[in-house]
Amino acid sequence: MIVEISVVPIGVGESLGKFVKEALEVIKEKGIRHELNAMGTVLEIDSFGELCDILEEIRKRLEDMGCGRIYFVVKVDWSEKKRTIDSKIKSVLS
Numbered sequence: 001m002i003v004e005i006s007v008v009p010i011g012v013g014e015s016l017g018k019f020v021k022e023a024l025e026v027i028k029e030k031g032i033r034h035e036l037n038a039m040g041t042v043l044e045i046d047s048f049g050e051l052c053d054i055l056e057e058i059r060k061r062l063e064d065m066g067c068g069r070i071y072f073v074v075k076v077d078w079s080e081k082k083r084t085i086d087s088k089i090k091s092v093l094s
Contacts, residue, residue: 006040006073023058042085
């Protein structure tokens with residue numbers, strides 16, 4: 001399934017780059033195919049359980065960095081067929 005997440009720490013000031021970088025580290029450490037964009041990160045994952053594990057690990061890491069509140073935006077494209085980031089882009093550009 002294809003998932004886009006945005007992670008927005010609240011109450012930590014205007015500069016959020018270090019928090020977003022830490023969230024991206026979680027994704028990289030798990031070996032998940034992903035693409036960072038200006039508004040979020042697109043992931044290729046296998047299940048909703050995997051998504052929950054990722055979000056929980058991001059929450060823990062950001063909490064350890066001093067975030068007392070985090071706003072998550074999650075969009076999910078689930079399909080019976082195996083879809084990839086590349087196949088979705090190709091279907092539009094073809």
